[in-house]
Amino acid sequence: MFKILLIEDDASLFKEIQERLAQWEYNVYGIENFHDIMGVFTSVQPDLVIIDIQLPKFDGFHWCRMIREHSNVPIIFLSSRDHPTDMVMSMNLGADDFVQKPFHFDVLIAKIQAILRRVYNYSSESPELKTWLGATVDFQRNRVTNEQGMMELTKNEMLILKLLMERKNQIVSRDEIMNRLWDDQRFVSDNTLTVNVNRLRKKLAELDLGDAIETKVGQGYMAIDQVSG
Template structure:
């Protein structure tokens, strides 16, 4: 049974979401003291976090930053505000998905199922190490290492990198990436993919690898091998 941590201060909505998720056999935990979210997170050790942006004490962005300093657990943001920047900020902080309130519960459940299936089925596989542009990539540990150093990527970032490297020197369409990541393109803004790829590039820049992920306008993205880039 997967454990979900639902960080939502609207008690009516919290109980409604928990009831629906419990009926799908998820174990759902909440927050009693919103100044001690990290203590609850550490105690629960959830498989996925659902977090509202507007919270008492500190907002959801703050707690996302805190969680990301300790864990790559999947995170879904909820927001009642109609601000496009909320979604962009969520993805930049390492969230896996974003939902605007009010939302349909079936959509939330579909997103949760897709993320859990992608993250934990994928992580359960013992994936061999691969090399790309002089770097060693450990898909099991989400690590990219070269002579410059080592970085740990989020689940979305490593998944995008895996898809691109599997078809290196070939364009992977935006539609194929969206469908692989979120299962249903109808529920995902095209900008969500752009934000995720840009975040991946920014992380890879720490190892001087970001420029090997190229954008093909109107088509998709391509992972270039080092000798093909010259």
């Protein structure tokens, strides 16, 4: 179970993030005395640190510098400010990522998981939450989220997307997709399948993923694993 130190002075936001991260079995530690952040850091020895920029006494940049003098632990910055210089400074100080407030929680989770996988060679992933082309696909809530926003899918649309994601970069025939929908008691006709795929593509386009599902004429559909360009 990974330990996360959340340096956030907004008590309600801290509690919300702590509760949501606990659902993914992360141990989240907070700060009571913002004059002794390094003392807490040394005591907790976290696997990842999330720092708000605007803090009492000293800002998040100061504490990032202090942490970097002692540790290469991954750091994610949170900020309600939209100055590009904040992101640049964060990266220059050795932060691993930057999340703009307000944020979709699924985006934060995806960033945390990506960093932990990279730094600690951690490869396990919830069967209900998958990352794809920078987006988080939540099969339980039927939604796709990335930095462009969040899109709700119908159950049929999510079933189609899930099947295509299970076979990324492989062609899945129209018959196989319809059989999967039939097995799940949501049978669709050939024409209805076309309508569902088109609607799915239209929703993904709102997240700049409109080209992520390709049509293979006379064969079926394919979810790609990277966008060329």
